[in-house]
Amino acid sequence: MKIQEQVKDGVTIVRLTGKLISGPELMELKTAFQNLVNQDRHKKVVLDLGGVTWMDSSGLGVIVSGHTTLRRAEGMMKILNATKKIHELFIITKLITVFETFASESEAIASFKEPEKA
Amino acid sequence: MKIQEQVKDGVTIVRLTGKLISGPELMELKTAFQNLVNQDRHKKVVLDLGGVTWMDSSGLGVIVSGHTTLRRAEGMMKILNATKKIHELFIITKLITVFETFASESEAIASFKEPEKA
Amino acid sequence: MTPVRIGVPSAEEFLEPVQIVVEKVGSIAGVEQDDLTSLSIAVLELVKNGMEHGNDMDPDKEITICLEVLPGSLRVQVGDQGSWTPAGDVGFKPGEGDQLYSDRGRGILIARNLARWVDFDLSPEGKTLATLIWPIP
Amino acid sequence: MTPVRIGVPSAEEFLEPVQIVVEKVGSIAGVEQDDLTSLSIAVLELVKNGMEHGNDMDPDKEITICLEVLPGSLRVQVGDQGSWTPAGDVGFKPGEGDQLYSDRGRGILIARNLARWVDFDLSPEGKTLATLIWPIP
Numbered sequence A, B: 001m002k003i004q005e006q007v008k009d010g011v012t013i014v015r016l017t018g019k020l021i022s023g024p025e026l027m028e029l030k031t032a033f034q035n036l037v038n039q040d041r042h043k044k045v046v047l048d049l050g051g052v053t054w055m056d057s058s059g060l061g062v063i064v065s066g067h068t069t070l071r072r073a074e075g076m077m078k079i080l081n082a083t084k085k086i087h088e089l090f091i092i093t094k095l096i097t098v099f100e101t102f103a104s105e106s107e108a109i110a111s112f113k114e115p116e117k118a
Numbered sequence C, D: 001m002t003p004v005r006i007g008v009p010s011a012e013e014f015l016e017p018v019q020i021v022v023e024k025v026g027s028i029a030g031v032e033q034d035d036l037t038s039l040s041i042a043v044l045e046l047v048k049n050g051m052e053h054g055n056d057m058d059p060d061k062e063i064t065i066c067l068e069v070l071p072g073s074l075r076v077q078v079g080d081q082g083s084w085t086p087a088g089d090v091g092f093k094p095g096e097g098d099q100l101y102s103d104r105g106r107g108i109l110i111a112r113n114l115a116r117w118v119d120f121d122l123s124p125e126g127k128t129l130a131t132l133i134w135p136i137p
């Protein structure tokens, strides 16, 4: 698993690639979410799962715990590019009711914008 | 394992990449050597092992049998870019006495040139 | 074809080799390329449970995985050193109470939804044995 | 740590999963990154021999591989269903006669040169058991 971060229009995009298998690497991801809060970059976060080839309940667990860490500090995380198979895991576990999911990065970023006053 | 062929200055460079592990892929390599003879491209052959990450006695066996196939038709194969670990296998098995080996493609190609008349 | 058997210490670093072997066997057994990941996810949920709940992540305790190609299905059995069988329902029912936001659980739920069948029993020696059935052509 | 055990049918497609597991266990046991390939080459020479010579490539016949971390060494045992032990010297002596150009052989030669020690014996059940010792820090 590889974690890369990029900031676009004030939104932090956390890109994961590879296998999210239980072990030290998943703990790194947990720390990465905590660091977003520590660095005050947690208000607008997009988690890009486009490069994730394998993930199970432990990966989902870290994503949910990241979500909780961010929410407690009034931050927000949205999911981008989950493959069909990973999307299925969000449905099975009903986590699809917790996360907003996007298939386009620009839409994910735009979704954080305040609605324009009419 | 992947097999790629390229012709340079009349020399056919056969480039192998990946794992040379026993199985159908090794048989493909055997066929590739036979095809060089069928297509009359066997006189000057360089086998580039630079991208080979794993190889054992079965891989060596196919290379030796390719060498024999080419020799019978008066062709010649030289070895390019064997990594330290693969070079070690050529030494252990004394195949280093059978093959000319090179660390530079241009030198491997040049070695097929007729010596200039003085 | 004789079954494929694997025995590993209860330690996370062995999950990935098991995952690779499971997908390889699935592929040889004829599981569709597209479903290999789901197969290995389901199996690894059981393997992780065996390591954690059955063997307390003790690397001196073995987890066994046996993969057998049967007519129409691949049967995977995961054994640990504990003696647990489910008392009634097991696994999460997300949507009820706090479970939706829990940072764990979901293993059996996922395995059961991906595989055709998952259940738990005791081996003849009285140890927990999880069985998973995956359809093959 | 409990040993890692693998049992696979005698078929070439299982060589790669075994190779991956062997390198993983080697890496956990502390074999240097640079030597993992040599370790798996040496072990696979024994596995291929067991499949070919011991089990006649019959997928109904199992090859077992057991990897155990001992003080100072990793011990790998490869078992097949045959009952062979070497009568005197085994393996090629390249440079003598035709063997240099043979398109097979070389397996035991390579395994013995790469590993600290390789030998063959019969298991208590009278089956061929190859043992390989690899040094670890």
Ligand SMILES: Nc1ncnc2c1ncn2[C@@H]1O[C@H](COP(=O)(O)OP(=O)(O)O)[C@@H](O)[C@H]1O
Pocket (backbone or CB within 6 Å): C045, C049, C050, C053, C054, C080, C082, C084, C090, C091, C092, C104, C105, C106, C107, C108, C109, C128
């Ligand atoms: N092999 C096992 N041995 C003992 N208990 C188990 C085993 N597998 C599952 N369980 C029990 O079933 C529960 C639900 O498992 P699961 O859905 O995978 O979630 P989690 O493992 O994250 O708790 C576990 O918390 C545990 O109590």
Ligand SMILES: Nc1ncnc2c1ncn2[C@@H]1O[C@H](COP(=O)(O)OP(=O)(O)O)[C@@H](O)[C@H]1O
Pocket (backbone or CB within 6 Å): D045, D049, D050, D053, D054, D080, D082, D084, D090, D091, D092, D104, D105, D106, D107, D108, D109, D128
């Ligand atoms: N597990 C085994 N069972 C029976 N015979 C074996 C076994 N391993 C090795 N041998 C014998 O030892 C010989 C040398 O083996 P090796 O050096 O690996 O070369 P190769 O397998 O290519 O012949 C084999 O040809 C075979 O006769």
